[in-house]
Amino acid sequence: MRADARRNRQRLVAAAMELFVEQGVDVALDAVARRADVGIGTLYRHFPDRHALAGTVALESFATLRRLASDETAPGSAPGGLQRFLVRVAQLRVGVLLSSLYPLLTARTPDGELVAAFEEVTEEIDALVARARADGDLREDVTADDVMLLLALLTQPLQGASDEYIAAMTPRLLHLVLEGLQPSEVATPSPPAPPAPAEPGATSRPWTED
Amino acid sequence: MRADARRNRQRLVAAAMELFVEQGVDVALDAVARRADVGIGTLYRHFPDRHALAGTVALESFATLRRLASDETAPGSAPGGLQRFLVRVAQLRVGVLLSSLYPLLTARTPDGELVAAFEEVTEEIDALVARARADGDLREDVTADDVMLLLALLTQPLQGASDEYIAAMTPRLLHLVLEGLQPSEVATPSPPAPPAPAEPGATSRPWTED
Amino acid sequence: MRADARRNRQRLVAAAMELFVEQGVDVALDAVARRADVGIGTLYRHFPDRHALAGTVALESFATLRRLASDETAPGSAPGGLQRFLVRVAQLRVGVLLSSLYPLLTARTPDGELVAAFEEVTEEIDALVARARADGDLREDVTADDVMLLLALLTQPLQGASDEYIAAMTPRLLHLVLEGLQPSEVATPSPPAPPAPAEPGATSRPWTED
């Protein structure tokens, strides 16, 4: 692939990620191209349709999440890794993608690569959760799914809120929630999580069609 | 106002609320009119633009929230009112509106009625929070703002997730989070909330423009 | 249906027919709307997509063809009806539609109404052909299918030819061809027509997909 093409591709993905985070996954592709400082045709050459672009952004996001998680599961890493991971993810607001892009995992023809990447992220977070539990930092009844969903929800773009407000409140809420997930004498059993669905897309999470 | 006009108005607001919850605040107004079984022209006669419709929906939602909250602050009501309130709100998914409609609170020309209604809701929730604190059910450093924001985020529509999954996970997450908000020996101080802004829109929450 | 709506619909169909004849079925729908002196949105309100518009144009064309044919099969009508019919059709250049719109007859989900209209046209032309044969005006081995296909081909828009040339040549060619279809001693058997296909779209003519 030519150098300039690769650069444009990078810029497009970066621009898309920014705009997805700022304005949601429904931004006009025009805007993405403009932000990347590239013609709309170039966007379409690299990504045949919005789906393809979103898929690539998801892939990148999953890779980032995975890297952040594995940083904390490295052998000999300090306790509190789950917390540190979540704080960093929240700062990057990568969670938006975690949530907005779930639909992609279950398109009519689920993208195998994407599903695989998601599985990998899930595994890393499973490891973080297990470690936190082993360290006595996490309630016994909290699963990786709970953690991921909380993350997705808590870092969702709140339509009309100012960036400063979000930036100030996110660590605060995260602190409250994470501390609340620690074991405690008063803890009572949680309502059950839904069972894993038979199928589709190979994930254990039942997202709906596109 | 003619009887049929009033009925149409009601149906429009109801339809809008349903669709806002189901599909987000960006639904086509056509769809709202159709759901209300009313012509699009009728929608526009009652609400000069999407903003006006959304504002009315917000007003209704705030009224509902307020009623639910005041149910729990009635003199002689049982402890645990905050929890019960939050669970009910989550069930109604009225939180979507709480979040999606925040922008309205800070439009260029903030709607006084709306701001007032929001203030009232805030007051009721303040009361619930105070009561919970007094009962020893809530960490000292949790504010009404924290509660409202958590509520908004946790009940946001998660784009591609199936209704069943959401329905199953919401009470679970809420249980975890609420239990986590209880006082505990291990609790450490939360990061500070942002200070109230001087202005605008008269709310103490700094939402961005439209 | 409102009077102005009906008028607009008429104008759209008329404009589409004109432009289909002049420039082929692939004209920009913008151009159709402009020719009909109507906004593009109006076009789309009446016809959800290009297919629907083309289908309606086809329906009208078939109705016209049928009328022209039945004019000549009325009881007591003079001999030479097939010739007169073909000349009139060629003058109207309705044949374009006969050919350009065949695809519609075999769309994935063939439009029943359209197929029925086509069958009716075919029947009328069958009658014309039978009559012509009975009158001794037509070779024995000529079928209605032959006639329709000839008509479609001979009246096709010849991309770069001027209107005058076409207008002058069409009757001339038609005269030659029609006279050639008369019985003659020198006639030799024609190559066989293809057998009717099992299916689809209920017509006996095997047009390809969309």
Next chain:
Amino acid sequence: MRADARRNRQRLVAAAMELFVEQGVDVALDAVARRADVGIGTLYRHFPDRHALAGTVALESFATLRRLASDETAPGSAPGGLQRFLVRVAQLRVGVLLSSLYPLLTARTPDGELVAAFEEVTEEIDALVARARADGDLREDVTADDVMLLLALLTQPLQGASDEYIAAMTPRLLHLVLEGLQPSEVATPSPPAPPAPAEPGATSRPWTED
């Protein structure tokens, strides 16, 4: 010219001719380049625009037509040459080009080479027609223009018809039409052909601009 350059040029012209016949002259040039297994840039290096490519294809087609015609006018050739010529041309479906490419003959700046080639084809066909007439195989009032136009029309690609249907019907129609062009007692005079225009493009056929 480098050997590979020449080869690429050949492949482009061949690919274009195939696709023109299969899908009409409006195919995407991308598709032509792909079929020729060549970059789109290469196509544009050889042919500055679609016009130039089409012109070259026309040239080749005219050459083919001419060759086919002169095969039948060779001294001592058997009677029935016009018929044989037309059948062969119809089989090759070269007629598409004859019709689709007429516009090229009258572009704002008519391509002299092209016009000349067309004139040559016309001359050859004139000869065939004269011979057929002399042999008593053709009505007196049929001209070379009639023959060429019939050929163009009868071999036009019929948008939605299947290849098999066309393949089966073409010889049949051709048989009918050709036999109909033979002299006969019942023949009546044809409507007059349009007079040759003063100009433009030097052809005697009044095609419109581009």
Next chain:
DNA sequence: GATGAATGAGTGTTCATTCAT
């Protein structure tokens, strides 16, 4: 007051053509 038709700006997508590699 209700209706739904008309409008046109906005967005997704394709493709002819240019140009850097």
Next chain:
DNA sequence: GATGAATGAACACTCATTCAT
């Protein structure tokens, strides 16, 4: 000379909003 990436104009289609009935 070959390549394929970049560009933007053009077209299909949607939807907020206005307005005639």
